[in-house]
Amino acid sequence: MGHTMAEKILATKCGRPEVFPGEFINARVDLVLASELSGVVAIEEFEKIRGARVFDPDKVVLVMDHFTPNKDIKSAEIVKRCKEFARKHGVRFYDVGRAGIQHILLPEKGLVSPGDLIAGADSHTCTYGFLAAFGTGIGSTDAAAAMALGEMWLKVPETVLIEYHGAPPPWVGGKDIILRTIGELGVDGARYQAMEMTGDALQHLSMADRFSMANMAIEAGAKTGLIPADEKTEAFLAARGARPGFVCRSDPDAEFAARYEFDISQFEPYIAVPYLPENVKPVSELAGLEIDQVVIGMCTNGNLEDLRAAASLLKGRKVHPRVRAIIIPGSQQVYLDALREGLLEIFIEADCAVSTPTCGPCLGGHMGVLAAGERCVSTSNRNFRGRMGHPTSEVYLANPYVAAASAIAGAIASPVDVLQGAEAL
Amino acid sequence: MAFEAFHSTTLDALLERQAELRPDHTFLIQGDQRWTYAQVQEQAAALAGGLHELGLKAGDRLAVILPNDPAYVITLFAAARGGLILVPINIRRSREEVRSRLTRTEPRALIAFSDPESFKGKDHLAMAIELREDVPGLEHVIGLQAQAEGVLPWEELAASSVPAPPRTSKPEGPAAIVHTLGSSGRPRGAVLTHSGMVRNAAGVAAILACTPQDVFLGAVPFSNAFGLTPTILACAVAGAQLAPLRRYRPGEALALVESAAVTVHHGVPTMFAMELNHPDFDPQRYRSLRTGVMAGAPCPPELVRRVREHMIPDLVVAYGLTEASPSVTMTRFDDGPVTATETVGRPMEGIELKVIDAQGQALPPGEEGELCVRGYNVMIEYWRDPEATAQVLDNEGWLHTGDLAVIDPDGPLRILGRKDEVVNRGGFKIHPGTVEMVLRSFPGVKAAAVVGVPDSIYGEIACACVVRAPGADFEAEELLAYAAEHLADYAVPDRVLFFEALPREGGGPVRKDYLQKRVRIRGRAWKFGRNIDTDAIIPARHCNTSDPRELAKHCMEDADPEFVHKMRRGDLIVAEANFGCGSSREVAPISIKAAGVSAVIAKSFARIFFRNSINIGLPILECPEAVDGIQQGDEVEVEPATGTIRNLTRGTTFQAPPYPDFLQRIIERGGLLSYVEERLAGRES
Structure with missing residues (x-):
């Protein structure tokens, strides 16, 4: 039996030839990410671990983006705490003036590559699926553990395959595609599943479109959103000096929990009320x-x-x-x-x-x-x-x-x- | 202040000195009543005179079955003044337990009280009168605030005009016999000295930086060493005030803290957990609280942190045992956060520690072994029990505690567990052997084994694993009712689980380690059906809060304001809702764990809330069918190790996928962080 993209990526992260949906695994992470909001709690948890050191300072990123530029004394104190931690442990740290919203910033800095496992203490870490990376939101305790061990535990998710066909009409973009998809699946429609978004429509969609699509996978309850890499992905990565990564696709005989098909040429601009x-x-x-x-x-x-x-x-x-x-x-x-x-x-x-x-x-x-x-x-x-x-x-x-x-x-x-x-x- | 003046003195000399130094300063508080140091001294001397007149002589034992009351304190000092040895007996003891303690110590007088209304219908004085017939040498029963035929009123004795006898007590002489349960489950009376107790109290008062301005809460039973030394005596050493709590109820404790402006609050972890979870709990009202000692049972670091954060800023954690009068180690105000919350601190002045291996050889710091204690505070002996004494006191004066411990290289001590298998339920020791004996005597029981099961409120609870004899069909309730007749209330098992057979080593003893892992969690289902996502709910009220911890605090309140308070210990959460997703809302599972939730059954691991449940060591089973098949209030039993879920109310069984070993390990270790520590240690070695 073949495997899905999600299964293939996770298998590489726990050093096994294959993994199956429903299995619990301890997987190596390529990047641990937190904002100041989740980071400050993760730091407090991290410091409770006796003898803990950051497993690899290059693979831990703190991005100050939620309440920045610091909106009040509390947020300023929190950012200060993160900054001190970053300085002490030498981890990557981005504050106002050098930063951006984490999910836009990290790919821009070339820190994300296909096949990566990215543990982010932020719900929208699933965004990195637009680069065919397995990004998933974790809690601050998880983030603390991942910073120390370079690992996270997770259950291998099933995959739902969503195939998009056709070319988008004018004014329709990735945002409309994902909104319509969530409208069909519901906010729990892909609960704890990997949403693999593919199909011939991808050739008409920019990286920004794909970004919006993967970004909102969590809004259908998904563990991650994944879009297979293609030439556009390669060009995006090359322009940002990112590693080529581990590029994979789902096998033709891979087992999917569900399949959906959409003809996006029939889509129009949507709005979620x-x-x-x-x-x-x-x-x-x-x-x-x-x-x-x-x-x-x-x-x-x-x-x-x-x-x-x-x-x-x-x-x-x-x-x-x-x-x-x-x-x-x-x-x-x-x-x-x-x-x-x-x-x-x-x-x-x-x-x-x-x-x-x-x-x-x-x-x-x-x-x-x-x-x-x-x-x-x-x-x-x-x-x-x-x-x-x-x-x-x-x-x-x-x-x-x-x-x-x-x-x-x-x-x-x-x-x-x-x-x-x-x-x- | 080191209170060195009290390093070699007697209880009565301590009181006398304070009565001279600060005669008009309040010592005891009860309702609107106050007793100054001079008044306590006077009454204690009068009571000593009254007891002397009854014929009690130096060295005689005086047994006391009283609640925490000013009269207890007066009696304690009166006994010391008269050279008598106090035998405190906990008011929760069953008649048989009281009888065995009296028979062993042969007191000439017993002071008891009568308040069945407040104490579950139990009339202690009536019990004392009945026991007088059975206990040789017990001549007098003295009643506090109670009248009965043949009973002497305590109040009359305490107003006696007979002068107290000449002082005979000596610093190194016996002051009290405090009973403790040994590994056999047989009570043993630790004989504690005057100076052992007073100097130990001085050590506590010094570490807590106590002054006459302090007000101590008398919440821990005065009948045990924790209630006597660090509470009554440490208060007296500091010349401070003491507000005894007659009957411990978390709401009443909190009310007294507020009304008496208590500054020093000691307790076992269970007390603090119950107070924090109490519906009336409001940190603003207890701002007088300054410090206190948490001890008497394993102190969960999370609880210590919560108490320090919300209740008592300078709470310290201590380790002690009755045989050591009792305090051995304490954390200090200037300890770092890890030492302050995760260790039991460093040894007190004048006390030595060592950790030994099975051969009795001392181990270097960092290695795990049995903790031994030596110092002024170690008991003289177990009362008239040389054999038991020899088992714990060696020729060099070391007290072998039976506790497994490790001394960190930088000094603090960590307690890892017990050498034997005594179940420590919120500070009360339960000996499985005794309980098993009672259970086996119930008709229809073929075999019984009692194991301790971790519990977030009591630290540990007793679980009885029972095999019914062929043809027997009794229910757990019947067995428990029978056990309640024969055991102290806290020793009655919290759970009864029926097994086909008990696992045994060959044909030998029951494999309790194995049993413990297989033990099932049973509780009332709490159906969490509201379709709430914390990310949807929290911002509505708290969106402008840039501090994630503040957001987290409101998480459960927003979900259901009554939630935490409605939970009962042992309840299970059956989560229908796709509940909780915010990455920083970790406090939600922490709150439910503190509320006593024993397990979570969930539709899926989809949301971070559930990850966090595992991450803090709470068993969670993923089983949508079980969620649908369980209704609010159903009795549910889960076996985390196998993933089996039984709805006992409806007679249905569900199967969740069992965990892989490492997740089981995270739960067993009490959470992800401890697991990470373990993994890191493994990598280094």
């Missing part, structure tokens, strides 16, 4: 719903391609007077590239605020927290109750085109509406 990412509707059904804020960027859609998409609509237009629009590039590099391309100028002229990279508003931390009853269109990945602020505020998840169009219209709108000059309301 409160309070779960599975509440997916076509944008057209919601057109005209007044909004108060738009946030574009952060991790799910914080790559340069995403900012270009938003800028293509905002260029020469203004954000509706009712709306605050905040642009958050995913990293310093994305910020700089956007600056050089003139995107930031477009945003500022359109009355958008451009922020330094931060997770800030996505988790209701800072830099764009919502008041009671406020409604926000966001390119982020979660729309749980109170996720971006007050429990009665509402978050609508969408792609950057829809978010930009809605900012201009002052209400949920499709890019077509904006281009046709049909100002809503």
Whole structure:
């Protein structure tokens, strides 16, 4: 019997010829990752371990991104603690000015390669599947143990195979593909399974599209999201000086827990309405719903391609007077590239605020927290109750085109509406 | 302050000195009543006079069955003043246990009380009167706050105008006989000296930096060494105040801490766990608490950390045993976090330690062996039991503790377990042999073995593994009711599990190590059905908190505010919901573990909450069918080692995949961090 990508990667990490779904294994990790939020707890746990040293300082990364630039004394103290730990143990440390949102930053620094096992104390560590790496979220105690041992325990997940066919219509991107998928599977649809996303549609999808897709695998309950590597992946890795890694594909006779097929040429821009990412509707059904804020960027859609998409609509237009629009590039590099391309100028002229990279508003931390009853269109990945602020505020998840169009219209709108000059309301 | 003035003195001299130094300073507190040092001294002298008048002479024993009460303290000092040897007996002892202690020590008088309403219907005075007939030499029964025919009122004796007899007690002479259970389960009376106890108390008071401004909580039973020396006597050495708690209930303890502005709170780990989990617990109300000693049973580091964080900033952990008066080692205020929470500290002044191998040879630091103690604090002997004494006291004065320990190279001591197999249930020692004997005497029991099972509240509980005789069909409840008639309440097994046969070594003794691993967890199912994801819920209330620990704290409250308080020890969580996912919300499983949850049955390992359950050493079984087949309140039994889940209420059985060895090891080690330590140590060696 053949094996899936997930099984093949995990087998290499525990030095065995093969592993099977349901098995518990102790696997070697290639990278241990934490933000300041999960990191500070991991550090405290780590220091409880007698005689513990970091197993390999090059393979431990602390990225200060959740409440940074430090929003208050507490967050400042936490970042300070992380910094002291990083200095003491010599681990990789990224703070404001050199950082970015961890999931955008690490691939950009060439730290992620296909076939890697990445243990991140952050739910969205599954993002690295866009580079065919097995990334998975862990707890802070796990992170502490992984920092000391260079290992993590896990159960080998089953795999669900999701095949995408066709080419995406205009205005449809990776975000719409994953939203529609979660809408079909449900937030528990791939619980503790690896979501392998493949098919001929991949040739039409950019690395940024794939990034958004893998990033939200956890929103279907998945242990990880995996997209097989191809020439685009190779080019991405080569441009960032990453190792070639261990490239593999699922065997034709591999056993999958379920298979889904989607024809993306029939897709349209989607939006996930409160309070779960599975509440997916076509944008057209919601057109005209007044909004108060738009946030574009952060991790799910914080790559340069995403900012270009938003800028293509905002260029020469203004954000509706009712709306605050905040642009958050995913990293310093994305910020700089956007600056050089003139995107930031477009945003500022359109009355958008451009922020330094931060997770800030996505988790209701800072830099764009919502008041009671406020409604926000966001390119982020979660729309749980109170996720971006007050429990009665509402978050609508969408792609950057829809978010930009809605900012201009002052209400949920499709890019077509904006281009046709049909100002809503 | 080292309190060196009290290094070679008697209990009565200690009180006399304090009564001179600070006559009007309060010593005892009960409700609105106060006793100054001078008043306690006066009453103790009067009681000594009254007892003398009854004919009690120096060297006679005075037995006491009293709750923690000011009268206890007065009696303790009165006995010392009269040269009598105090025989404290715990009020929870069964009639048979009291009888055997009295028969062995032959006291001439017994002081008892009567308060059946507060003490589960038990009338201690009535029991004392009945026992008078059986115990040779027991001439007088004295009743505290109680009248009965042939009983002398304590109050009358304590108001006696007969002068106290001339002082006869000596620092090196016997002050008390405190009973302890040896490896045979037979009670042995450790004879403790005046100076052994007082100097030991001075050591405690010095380490805790006590002053006359301190207020001690009298929560630990005064009938054991922990209640006598570090509580009553350390308080007296410091010239401080003592608020005795008549009957320990966590809510009452907390209320007394608040009302009396207690600064020093000692207790066994169970007490602190129950107080932290109490619905009334509110750290703001106990800010007077400064320090205290956690001892008497293995102290879970997580609990120590929680107590230090939420309740008593300078809590210290101590190790001791009755035979050592009792304190041997203590952590210190300036210890680092690991020493303070994971060790029992360093030896106290004047006390030597060594760890020996099976041949009696001393081992270097870092090696595991039996702990031996030597110093001023070691008992004289077991009362009239030279054989038992010879087993534990060697010619060089070393007390062989029977505890397995390791002395860290940098000094702190770690206790690893016991040489024998006594079950330590929240500080109360249960000898399996005694319990097994009782169980075997129940009609229909073919074989019985009692093993200790780890428990997050009591440290350890007793689990009876029973084989029914052919044709016998009794239920566990019947067996337990029978056991309760013959055993102290704490020694009645917490769980009864029926087996087809007990594993034996050849045809020999029961393989308890094997049995322990196979032992099943049984409890009430707590169906966790709300479809909650902490990431969905927490930000709604706490999104602006940049401190993950603060977020974590609210995790369980948000899920169900009553959750932790509704749980009962031994309950199982049956988790229907895909509960918990935030990577830093580790406190959720920590909270349920502290609440006493024994296991988790879950639909899947999908979420980090469940990883964390294993990571803190909580058995978790993944079995969606079992989750569907168990309803709230069902009695459920799980066998983590085999993955078997039985719904006893509905008579159904489910099978979860068993764990691989390393996960079993994580659970056995009590969590991931200890497992990592073990692995790291393995790599180095």
